[in-house]
Amino acid sequence: MKLGDVAKLLGGRLEGDKNFEIEGVSSVENPKPKTLVFCSSKRDVERVKDIKQVALVVHTPVQDANCVVVEDVKYAMAMFLRIFYPEEHPSxxxxxxxxxxxxxxxxxxxxxxxxxxxxxxxxxxxxxxxxxxxxxxxxxxxxxxxxxxxxxxxxxxxxxxxxxxxxxxxxxxxxxxxxxxxxxxxxxxxxxxxxxxxxxxxxxxxxxxxxxxxxxxxxxxxxxxxxxxxxxxxxxxxxxxxxxxxxxxxxxxxxxxxxxxxxxxxxxxxxxxxxxxxxxxxxxxxxxxxxxxxGANLPSIEWSRWKRIYLYLLKLPELFKKGS
Structure with a gap:
């Protein structure tokens, strides 16, 4: 379908060529020509190597790119995937x-x-x-x-x-x-x-x-x-x-x-x-x-260092008594 139709479907604002042909969806990590790429952050946009070959769904317009600007990129992706890739079941x-x-x-x-x-x-x-x-x-x-x-x-x-x-x-x-x-x-x-x-x-x-x-x-x-x-x-x-x-x-x-x-x-x-x-x-x-x-969690640290820290933890009650 054409990008202009995608914009209407998603309730977004078109920035670029409304006649840009869309043949499917691809990921930020592996963008393919003539596909829609959903970018929820600036980092995602930067990871798309050739933005002229794809159309972007973004929250903020991107210069020199065909874009659909939406309020919530992830919600727009959920809507698009549900409509164009419906789950099929037998009966x-x-x-x-x-x-x-x-x-x-x-x-x-x-x-x-x-x-x-x-x-x-x-x-x-x-x-x-x-x-x-x-x-x-x-x-x-x-x-x-x-x-x-x-x-x-x-x-x-x-x-x-x-x-x-x-x-x-x-x-x-x-x-x-x-x-x-x-x-x-x-x-x-x-x-x-x-x-x-x-x-x-x-x-x-x-x-x-x-x-x-x-x-x-x-x-x-x-x-x-x-x-x-x-x-x-x-x-x-x-x-x-x-x-x-x-x-x-x-x-x-x-x-x-x-x-x-x-x-x-x-x-x-x-x-x-x-x-x-x-x-x-x-x-x-x-x-x-x-x-x-x-929450209370402990990120992984070097094992020998943790063993030293643990020994100090065991001694904390004695250290508090000395301090008082």
Whole structure:
């Protein structure tokens, strides 16, 4: 399409040749002729070697370049990719899928070969379930949800509308709960469920445990990266973002718009307020008040130097006593 049409589509201001032909999209690292390159910073623009061969989507006009100037470059990219590179899914129920008794299946559904659908499952309209996925008894799957290959959803879980669950995710396994007494370690039988609200995305190999008695809840619009662990009885608020290798112990509660960066660990029964950000590799052992940025991590340093620092840390109590 022509650059002028792209500008109209993105609601941006055209700077340059409206008839410049666009044949696709390419990255800042590998720009290709006649493509659209989204540059969210000056550094991105500088990395494009020959700006005359491409068209730029930028926040600030670039001299001698064909540009579409927009308020938010990343949002413009999301819009463009969604429209011009739509995700395509098949439809139809395979004869090689196992479908249990009293299953309700909506319109436009795809159930791939070698999937397992348990008894009394309700599957909404335009749901897509890919091969080797398991849906346990009495689950509810909302409209337009996509369940990629190899996902396991244990019985009695509720999945909302427009949810995306990537390969290897496990929803509704037992929480890690035991009673330790004279008789040894006794397992606590988890009879609760998991509720995934609308517009949630769950990354590959993420696990979300079922509650002991009530519900583990993932709030509307939350986005969870790959390899995240969410323990039993957690209550996750709306529009949270959990980056890879985050781990939440049981009964954690988060407010709205919480961001946990990579490898953040949260202890059990901790509450985190609205609009909180926790930096990577931090441990959260106590409640966090709303509207703050928290964290305590230690960047990598030379090993022998760290050992010396550690020895001094062990001596700090004695040094304080001497100082007082």
């Amino acid at each position: 139809g129920v395979s004869e090689k899928a196992y479908i249990g008794e009293e299953v309700i299946i909506g319109e436009g559904v795809y159930i791939a070969p070698f999937t397992y659908i348990g008894n009394k499952v309700v599957i909404g309209n335009h749901v897509k379930i890919y091969p080797f996925s398991y849906i346990g008894d009495q689950c509810l799957i909302g409209d337009e949800t996509v369940i990629f290959s190899g996902v396991h959803i244990y019985p009695r879980c509720v999945i909302g509308k427009r949810v995306r669950i990537h390969s290897g995710a496990v929803i509704g396994a037992d929480g890690f709960g035991y009673y330790i007494g004279k008789e040894g370690i006794t397992k606590l039988h988890h009879i609760g469920s998991v509720v995934i609200e609308d517009d949630v995305e769950i990354g590959a190999n993420t696990t979300i445990d079922r509650a002991l008695i009530d519900r583990t809840i993932i709030g509307r619009g939350t986005k969870i990266d790959n390899l995240v662990m969410i323990g039993h009885n957690c209550k996750i608020g709306e529009n949270n973002i959990f980056v890879s290798q985050v781990g939440l112990a049981g009964s954690v509660k988060t407010g709205k718009n919480v961001v946990l960066a990579g490898q953040v660990g949260v202890a059990d029964h901790v509450s985190i307020g609205d609009n909180v950000q926790v930096v990577a590799k931090s441990g959260v052992a106590n409640d966090l008040e709303a509207n703050g940025t928290y």
